[in-house]
Amino acid sequence: MPPPASxxxxxxxxxxxxxxxxxLLAVYRRGGRWRAVVRYSVxxxxxxxQARWADDVRAAGAQQEAGRAQR
Numbered sequence: 001m002p003p004p005a006s007x008x009x010x011x012x013x014x015x016x017x018x019x020x021x022x023x024l025l026a027v028y029r030r031g032g033r034w035r036a037v038v039r040y041s042v043x044x045x046x047x048x049x050q051a052r053w054a055d056d057v058r059a060a061g062a063q064q065e066a067g068r069a070q071r
């Protein structure tokens with residue numbers, strides 16, 4: 001996950017097995033792997049800001065694009 005050109009950037013974050021909309025605030029490398037600092041909300045008043053491994057963050061709309069490619 002290379003550093004994006006401008007931040008914050010819309011992303012999707014895996015939260016308890018499902019993908020939710022969020023914002024990418026920063027990225028950095030830790031032990032050879034990428035970490036992403038993200039902010040997202042799963043319910044009113046339930047907001048998270050945390051560092052997540054790159055496997056748990058993807059570009060916004062990535063699932064929709066994958067579905068179109070399979071058609």
